[in-house]
Amino acid sequence: MSQTTPRLLRALAGETLERPPIWFMRQAGRSLPEYLELRTRAKDFISFCHDPEMAAEATLQPMRRFPMDAAIVFADILLIPGALGQEVWFEAGEGPRLGPLPDIARMADEVEASTGRLSAIGETLQRVRAELEPERALIGFAGGPWTVATYMIEGRGSHREISRTYAYEHPEALDALLDVLVDATASYLVMQARSGAQALKIFESWAEGLAEDVFERIVIRPHRAIVEKVRAAGVTAPFIGFPRGAGALVEAYAAAVPVQGVGLDTQASAAMGQRLQANGKTIQGALDNLLLRAGGKALDARVETLLAQWNGGPYIFNLGHGVMPDTPIAHIAQVVARVTGQPVKVMETA
């Protein structure tokens, strides 16, 4: 690959770089004062995500502050249920709420139309790509089908006990719902790639606590189907799969899903990451977001450890989970400066 290829894409192509690319999950959003200001201009969070001007601005805000190697489109994993006809809204301070689960067969008929209803996210990507320097990559994303299904079934964030029980008691209904989500997600990601997304990430935020056979059925199989459908549409952008909380099952995931990158969460072991690299995967992660918030010398020490243990192979520096809203900007700057070798100016206000 050419030296002007974005560092993130070089890493995802399997290159080991002198220093890894860096970006942070939730680098845009509530940890930035300029985001909080911007957010007051939209009537609600879903409207904000569907406004290309505001969403593009939110996507770019962290790129102005920090020399991040990638931007990730500002959007939400629950836009797909909305586009499939389930009501979705956010209760202030409490998180998402969803109306009753629509008839699954009826949603299946909405798959094609659903991507059209998400065209604003394509426009956000186009706007960001037009402004972003060519050496910085743009990432598109969607939620993993199982994670999205847990919200659709339970109507809110939860301990997933109801959805996990649903997986045992209504396996055919769950499979049908996952099939709808696979189709809608693949179509949505194809649209994102055609709108400027250079890498595609699947956030399976609730992969934890699943038995191996269930994990194979409701995480691995749908992820593989998404990647295959996106490839069948002619899209070649690399994938990052992030089965958060999957523990030792991450290796089965990596072996079975044709993703280029595997996101590792906070508790990933050094040895497991190295095995994934040896097996041809680029790994991404896994700094503790609570340590980023806490800061100090322990933060510097942990950054050095992560670089030492994983930068001998293809590696993308990131957190194991998203930036916490009350994370000091100086701590983000501290890590980015250390990883990139570039000093980062800290402005507490934009």
Added chain:
Amino acid sequence: MSQTTPRLLRALAGETLERPPIWFMRQAGRSLPEYLELRTRAKDFISFCHDPEMAAEATLQPMRRFPMDAAIVFADILLIPGALGQEVWFEAGEGPRLGPLPDIARMADEVEASTGRLSAIGETLQRVRAELEPERALIGFAGGPWTVATYMIEGRGSHREISRTYAYEHPEALDALLDVLVDATASYLVMQARSGAQALKIFESWAEGLAEDVFERIVIRPHRAIVEKVRAAGVTAPFIGFPRGAGALVEAYAAAVPVQGVGLDTQASAAMGQRLQANGKTIQGALDNLLLRAGGKALDARVETLLAQWNGGPYIFNLGHGVMPDTPIAHIAQVVARVTGQPVKVMETA
């Protein structure tokens, strides 16, 4: 070992048995109507645990219903904070509540006395051992120091965000607290072994979400210290360590902590369990407690899978988490019958 040695102890000594021993975490307690009846006789849960007659009865109740190969003493992981001088109580329907964290140095002076304050648990063990058939083993237990510390620091069950941040911001205070808990726990387990416990289990219920270096410091190191202290007191009973949610870090745990058995949670992979067996550990787990509650053919199929994947080495059949309170007794009977090959009569009331 002799054929009259309890099956659980043969497995923990490394024997591969024609069928594994079986017991269930939380086999005693709220899933049994006779427990719910018994529980009404005590004024509160802590008093119940400190009453040897009632606690012995609760321990034995599931042994009368099911041909379980082991009983586990009815007690709670929060008895130790109580014995060290922190107030502990249970809010009905909400779980444990703890008063302010006492001065750590003062608690250190209470370690020896704390075991004396837990003598009722020793008496419970003696009563159970006297009644239990010799071929059925009796297990003693304590909470893992980190898990107990999270309750002591946060005052209740939680997402552990406060304690995990405490681990970064106050490492010396946390280490001092863990040291007190290691000493109190080792002394308590020695007392349990001398009172009739034939195997000792450490429940590290909140091992999830920890970075590898933190896990090494606050889980592995304290567990190793407990085992070493118990051995130094001359106790030879085998240990089962259960770092629940530790994911891929379970292997580092197993390599570093001299336990004979390793408890695996619901998401353990077949391959990881087999590697642990190949490395000389007996494994225990990992049926999904939600599948036990859901029942049906999927439950039978999963039991067969677990037996097929793990009974080629030393294995103890168990859940990945405790029995849910609303689990039908018939489902427990179904699994126990399948694993033991003995028909189990289902009585919905005792």
